[in-house]
Amino acid sequence: MxxxxxxxxxxxxxxxxxxxxxxxxxxxxxxxxxxxxxxxxxxxxxxxxxxxxxxxxxxxxxxNKEALVVELQRRHVAKSRVGMRGAVDVLRAQPSLPVMLRWVVEAAVAEHRVAPELHRVFTEELPRSARAAPDVSDAEVERFWMRVLEPFAREVPDLALAAFVLRVTLHAVIHEAACARPELLDRPEFIDDVVVLLDRYLRREPAPRRARGRARTA
Amino acid sequence: MxxxxxxxxxxxxxxxxxxxxxxxxxxxxxxxxxxxxxxxxxxxxxxxxxxxxxxxxxxxxxxNKEALVVELQRRHVAKSRVGMRGAVDVLRAQPSLPVMLRWVVEAAVAEHRVAPELHRVFTEELPRSARAAPDVSDAEVERFWMRVLEPFAREVPDLALAAFVLRVTLHAVIHEAACARPELLDRPEFIDDVVVLLDRYLRREPAPRRARGRARTA
Amino acid sequence: MxxxxxxxxxxxxxxxxxxxxxxxxxxxxxxxxxxxxxxxxxxxxxxxxxxxxxxxxxxxxxxNKEALVVELQRRHVAKSRVGMRGAVDVLRAQPSLPVMLRWVVEAAVAEHRVAPELHRVFTEELPRSARAAPDVSDAEVERFWMRVLEPFAREVPDLALAAFVLRVTLHAVIHEAACARPELLDRPEFIDDVVVLLDRYLRREPAPRRARGRARTA
Amino acid sequence: MxxxxxxxxxxxxxxxxxxxxxxxxxxxxxxxxxxxxxxxxxxxxxxxxxxxxxxxxxxxxxxNKEALVVELQRRHVAKSRVGMRGAVDVLRAQPSLPVMLRWVVEAAVAEHRVAPELHRVFTEELPRSARAAPDVSDAEVERFWMRVLEPFAREVPDLALAAFVLRVTLHAVIHEAACARPELLDRPEFIDDVVVLLDRYLRREPAPRRARGRARTA
DNA sequence: AATGAATGAGAGTTCATTCAT
DNA sequence: GATGAATGAACTCTCATTCAT
Incomplete structure (x- = not known):
C-alpha cells in the first residue's frame, strides 16, 4: 500500500x-x-x-537498488523453473494422480534446493517494492491445477478451493522444510508424505483399500 | 548470519x-x-x-527501533492466542480427531482475523533483527502435536514428520487465505476443507465410508 | 520549462x-x-x-537546497523593500512627476546597495527552481505605475506599454550599475540622469519642436 | 570570486x-x-x-562542459550580430539621431528574435565559468556610442554616463520584452517607444519649458 | 574517428539516536 | 516525564571525464 x-x-x-x-x-x-x-x-x-x-x-x-534484486529474482526463478518444466509435461500426459503429484513435489523440492538462503530472503524479507512480479500469477497456477485435476478430483466439492489449498500447501511445506529443516529435503519419506497429504486430500474416497495407503503403492 | x-x-x-x-x-x-x-x-x-x-x-x-516492533508483536500474539487457549483445552480432552482439528482450525482462523495486515508485515517483511522470538518454539508446538496425535495417527509412519507437516500446512493455508483471499475465512467450506486435508492425512485408513467423506460427517 | x-x-x-x-x-x-x-x-x-x-x-x-536560497531571497527582499515603502507613500501623494521619480530612483538605488553581490547571484545565476516567487508580480507593479502616472503621462499613447518600459528601464539601469559600476550609485549625476531619462520619456510634451516627436516623423 | x-x-x-x-x-x-x-x-x-x-x-x-556552452554562445552571437553590422554602418554615416536609434533598436530586436529561449538561458542561468567572454566588451561598445553620439548629444552633461545608460536601457527593454512579452517585439509602437525614450534622453533640448528639467528644480 | 565501458569524487538527503533543558 | 535541538554516519544516486579498443 x-x-x-x-x-x-x-x-x-x-x-x-x-x-x-x-x-x-x-x-x-x-x-x-x-x-x-x-x-x-x-x-x-x-x-x-x-x-x-x-x-x-x-x-x-x-x-536502482530494487532493480538489482528484481534481476536476481528473475535469474533465480529461471534456474528454479527448469525442473518444473518436465513436471508440467508429465501433468499434461495425465498419468495417475499420485504419479503426477510425485513429479510435482520432486520438482518443487529441486526448485528449493537451488539457493535456499536466497530464496528465503526473497520470500521473507523483501519489501513489496523489491519483489519481482511473478511470471506466472497464482491465479494462473490455480487454473492450471484445476484443469489437471478435473478428471481425478471427482469427489472434491469445490475445485477452485482445492486448487488454492493444493498450491499453498505444496509450496509451504517444501519451503518451510528448505528454510528450517533442509535435511528433510533429502529424506524420501518426506516426499512420500507430502504426496500422501495431497493425494488423499484430492481423491477423498473410496479410500485406498490397504493399510499403508502410500502414494507409492497406489 | x-x-x-x-x-x-x-x-x-x-x-x-x-x-x-x-x-x-x-x-x-x-x-x-x-x-x-x-x-x-x-x-x-x-x-x-x-x-x-x-x-x-x-x-x-x-x-531502539526493533524493540518497538518486538513489543508490537508480543501484544499481537497475546491477542491472537486467546482463541488458541480454548482449543488447547479441547485437545487435552481428546475428543475425536476431526473435532479436535476443527477446533484448532477455527482458532487459527480467528487468530488471523485479529489484524491481518499487521500480521502480514510481521511475517513477510521484518528482518531477522526485528522478529520477536516466539514465546512457544516451533519444536515445542510440534512436540505438543505429537502427544495429542499419538492415539489417532496410528497409521502415520513418522509422527515427528507428520507433526511438522501438520503445523506448517495448517498455518500456511490459513495465513495465505488471510493475506490473499480474506473472503475465504468466512466460508465454512474453507474450514471444512482444511479439516479434511489434515484429517485424511493423519488417519490414513480405512477411509471414511461414504461418498462425501467430509470431516463434518465423520 | x-x-x-x-x-x-x-x-x-x-x-x-x-x-x-x-x-x-x-x-x-x-x-x-x-x-x-x-x-x-x-x-x-x-x-x-x-x-x-x-x-x-x-x-x-x-x-532542500532550494528552500535555503528561497528563504535567503525572502529576507533579502524584506530588507531591500524598506526604502521602497516610503517612496510608495510619496507616490500616493502625487507630487510632481520628477519628484516622484527621484524618490523611486533613490529607493531603488538604496535597494541595490543592500547586498549587491547577493543580488547579482539571485538575478543572474539561479535556476528557475531556486527563484522565489516575487511577493509582488511584475504585472502588479505595472498596474500600480499606470495608476500613478495617469495624471502626468497625458501624452503617452500607450500607458501600459509605458509602465512596462518604465519598470524595466528603472530596474535595469540601476541593477547594472550596482553589478558592474558600483561607484555610479554614489554619483548624484547618475540619479539625476535616470530621472531625466524617465521624466522626459513620460512627459513628452511640449515635444522638441513637433507634437508627436516620433523618430519616424523626424 | x-x-x-x-x-x-x-x-x-x-x-x-x-x-x-x-x-x-x-x-x-x-x-x-x-x-x-x-x-x-x-x-x-x-x-x-x-x-x-x-x-x-x-x-x-x-x-569540458563549459566549452560546449561557450561555443554555443559564440555561434549564437555570430548569428545575432548579423543585423547589427548593417546598423553600425548606418551609424557611421551619421544620419539624424532618431534614424540612427531606430536602426539600432530594430537590429537589437532582430537579434533577440534569433533564439530567445537560448538567449534567456545564456543571460539568466549560466554561471560565470560558462559565460563566453564577449567579443566586444561593454566598454568598447560604450566608447563606440560616445563617438557616435558626440555631435548629437550636445546637451548631455556626461557623455560616458549617457553611453552607459543608453547601452543598458536599450538592451534591457528589448531583452525583457523578448523573454517576458515576446508579442511586444512585433508591435511597431514598442519600437517607436524605445526610440522616443532614448531620443528624448539624448537630445534634451529644447527642454520642456525649462532648461534643466531636473526633479531637483521642480 | 568513434565507441563501450569504467570510475573518482561528491551531491543531496535521511535516520536512528543522544543531549540539554 | 517530556521536549526541542542536535548530530554522526550512511545511503542512494549522478556527473564529468578518461581509458582501452
Missing amino acids: ATRRPRTAPRKRPTQERAVATVDAILQAAAYILVRHGWDGFTTNRVAERAGVNIASLYQYFP | ATRRPRTAPRKRPTQERAVATVDAILQAAAYILVRHGWDGFTTNRVAERAGVNIASLYQYFP | ATRRPRTAPRKRPTQERAVATVDAILQAAAYILVRHGWDGFTTNRVAERAGVNIASLYQYFP | ATRRPRTAPRKRPTQERAVATVDAILQAAAYILVRHGWDGFTTNRVAERAGVNIASLYQYFP
Missing part, C-alpha cells in the same frame, strides 16, 4: 564481454550481500565494493 | 498513568506506520510524530 | 533561542557560499560546514 | 566532413538540452545521448 514501485527494468544491456562479466560480478555480489546481511544491510555501495566495481558502474546497468 | 541482534527488551515500564498512555500511543502509531509504509518506511521519527510524542520520549521506553 | 519546482516552504520554525541562532548561522553561511562560489558551488554540505552545524540540522529547518 | 575558469577553447577543429556533422549534432543537442533542462540539467551525457554520439566523441571536440 505504501510507496509506489520504481521502475526496475535493467538500464542497459552489456554488449562487450567485459561488461557481461561486470554485470555478473555485480549480481553475484548482490546475492552474497543479500543473503549475508539481509535486505536491510543490502546497500549498493556494499554490493559494488564486493563486486570489485565502481558504484557508478553498477548504476550504469541497474537503475 | 546477519547483524547481531540488539537487545529489544523494553527499556522501562511505564508506571504513571500518563506514561502508559504515551506508550500506547506510540505502539498504536507504530502499528499504523508499519502497515501503511512497510518496514522500510518505518522510521522512529515518523512513529513519534504520528503518536504526537517527542522522539526522545519514544526512546525513553524503547531502546 | 524544465523540472518541477520542489516545495520550498521552511520545514519547521525554530522556537528556542538556540535554534534561531542555528538558522541564522545557516542562512549567513548560505549567503556567503552563494556569493563566493555561485549557484553551482552552492552545496548543502559546504553551507553546513561553514555554518558550523551538522548537515542534518540544516535539513531540519529547510526541506 | 568563484572557481577558476577552465580553458574553454574547442579542443580540435573537425576537419573531415563527418566530424563537422558530429560537432554540429553535438551543438544542436546541447542547445536543446540547455533550453529544455536549464543549466542545472545540462549534462554532457545527456547531450551526447541526444546528439546520438558517444560521450567520448564529445570530449574529443570539447575539453
Whole structure:
C-alpha cells in the first residue's frame, strides 16, 4: 500500500564481454550481500565494493537498488523453473494422480534446493517494492491445477478451493522444510508424505483399500 | 548470519498513568506506520510524530527501533492466542480427531482475523533483527502435536514428520487465505476443507465410508 | 520549462533561542557560499560546514537546497523593500512627476546597495527552481505605475506599454550599475540622469519642436 | 570570486566532413538540452545521448562542459550580430539621431528574435565559468556610442554616463520584452517607444519649458 | 574517428539516536 | 516525564571525464 514501485527494468544491456562479466560480478555480489546481511544491510555501495566495481558502474546497468534484486529474482526463478518444466509435461500426459503429484513435489523440492538462503530472503524479507512480479500469477497456477485435476478430483466439492489449498500447501511445506529443516529435503519419506497429504486430500474416497495407503503403492 | 541482534527488551515500564498512555500511543502509531509504509518506511521519527510524542520520549521506553516492533508483536500474539487457549483445552480432552482439528482450525482462523495486515508485515517483511522470538518454539508446538496425535495417527509412519507437516500446512493455508483471499475465512467450506486435508492425512485408513467423506460427517 | 519546482516552504520554525541562532548561522553561511562560489558551488554540505552545524540540522529547518536560497531571497527582499515603502507613500501623494521619480530612483538605488553581490547571484545565476516567487508580480507593479502616472503621462499613447518600459528601464539601469559600476550609485549625476531619462520619456510634451516627436516623423 | 575558469577553447577543429556533422549534432543537442533542462540539467551525457554520439566523441571536440556552452554562445552571437553590422554602418554615416536609434533598436530586436529561449538561458542561468567572454566588451561598445553620439548629444552633461545608460536601457527593454512579452517585439509602437525614450534622453533640448528639467528644480 | 565501458569524487538527503533543558 | 535541538554516519544516486579498443 505504501510507496509506489520504481521502475526496475535493467538500464542497459552489456554488449562487450567485459561488461557481461561486470554485470555478473555485480549480481553475484548482490546475492552474497543479500543473503549475508539481509535486505536491510543490502546497500549498493556494499554490493559494488564486493563486486570489485565502481558504484557508478553498477548504476550504469541497474537503475536502482530494487532493480538489482528484481534481476536476481528473475535469474533465480529461471534456474528454479527448469525442473518444473518436465513436471508440467508429465501433468499434461495425465498419468495417475499420485504419479503426477510425485513429479510435482520432486520438482518443487529441486526448485528449493537451488539457493535456499536466497530464496528465503526473497520470500521473507523483501519489501513489496523489491519483489519481482511473478511470471506466472497464482491465479494462473490455480487454473492450471484445476484443469489437471478435473478428471481425478471427482469427489472434491469445490475445485477452485482445492486448487488454492493444493498450491499453498505444496509450496509451504517444501519451503518451510528448505528454510528450517533442509535435511528433510533429502529424506524420501518426506516426499512420500507430502504426496500422501495431497493425494488423499484430492481423491477423498473410496479410500485406498490397504493399510499403508502410500502414494507409492497406489 | 546477519547483524547481531540488539537487545529489544523494553527499556522501562511505564508506571504513571500518563506514561502508559504515551506508550500506547506510540505502539498504536507504530502499528499504523508499519502497515501503511512497510518496514522500510518505518522510521522512529515518523512513529513519534504520528503518536504526537517527542522522539526522545519514544526512546525513553524503547531502546531502539526493533524493540518497538518486538513489543508490537508480543501484544499481537497475546491477542491472537486467546482463541488458541480454548482449543488447547479441547485437545487435552481428546475428543475425536476431526473435532479436535476443527477446533484448532477455527482458532487459527480467528487468530488471523485479529489484524491481518499487521500480521502480514510481521511475517513477510521484518528482518531477522526485528522478529520477536516466539514465546512457544516451533519444536515445542510440534512436540505438543505429537502427544495429542499419538492415539489417532496410528497409521502415520513418522509422527515427528507428520507433526511438522501438520503445523506448517495448517498455518500456511490459513495465513495465505488471510493475506490473499480474506473472503475465504468466512466460508465454512474453507474450514471444512482444511479439516479434511489434515484429517485424511493423519488417519490414513480405512477411509471414511461414504461418498462425501467430509470431516463434518465423520 | 524544465523540472518541477520542489516545495520550498521552511520545514519547521525554530522556537528556542538556540535554534534561531542555528538558522541564522545557516542562512549567513548560505549567503556567503552563494556569493563566493555561485549557484553551482552552492552545496548543502559546504553551507553546513561553514555554518558550523551538522548537515542534518540544516535539513531540519529547510526541506532542500532550494528552500535555503528561497528563504535567503525572502529576507533579502524584506530588507531591500524598506526604502521602497516610503517612496510608495510619496507616490500616493502625487507630487510632481520628477519628484516622484527621484524618490523611486533613490529607493531603488538604496535597494541595490543592500547586498549587491547577493543580488547579482539571485538575478543572474539561479535556476528557475531556486527563484522565489516575487511577493509582488511584475504585472502588479505595472498596474500600480499606470495608476500613478495617469495624471502626468497625458501624452503617452500607450500607458501600459509605458509602465512596462518604465519598470524595466528603472530596474535595469540601476541593477547594472550596482553589478558592474558600483561607484555610479554614489554619483548624484547618475540619479539625476535616470530621472531625466524617465521624466522626459513620460512627459513628452511640449515635444522638441513637433507634437508627436516620433523618430519616424523626424 | 568563484572557481577558476577552465580553458574553454574547442579542443580540435573537425576537419573531415563527418566530424563537422558530429560537432554540429553535438551543438544542436546541447542547445536543446540547455533550453529544455536549464543549466542545472545540462549534462554532457545527456547531450551526447541526444546528439546520438558517444560521450567520448564529445570530449574529443570539447575539453569540458563549459566549452560546449561557450561555443554555443559564440555561434549564437555570430548569428545575432548579423543585423547589427548593417546598423553600425548606418551609424557611421551619421544620419539624424532618431534614424540612427531606430536602426539600432530594430537590429537589437532582430537579434533577440534569433533564439530567445537560448538567449534567456545564456543571460539568466549560466554561471560565470560558462559565460563566453564577449567579443566586444561593454566598454568598447560604450566608447563606440560616445563617438557616435558626440555631435548629437550636445546637451548631455556626461557623455560616458549617457553611453552607459543608453547601452543598458536599450538592451534591457528589448531583452525583457523578448523573454517576458515576446508579442511586444512585433508591435511597431514598442519600437517607436524605445526610440522616443532614448531620443528624448539624448537630445534634451529644447527642454520642456525649462532648461534643466531636473526633479531637483521642480 | 568513434565507441563501450569504467570510475573518482561528491551531491543531496535521511535516520536512528543522544543531549540539554 | 517530556521536549526541542542536535548530530554522526550512511545511503542512494549522478556527473564529468578518461581509458582501452
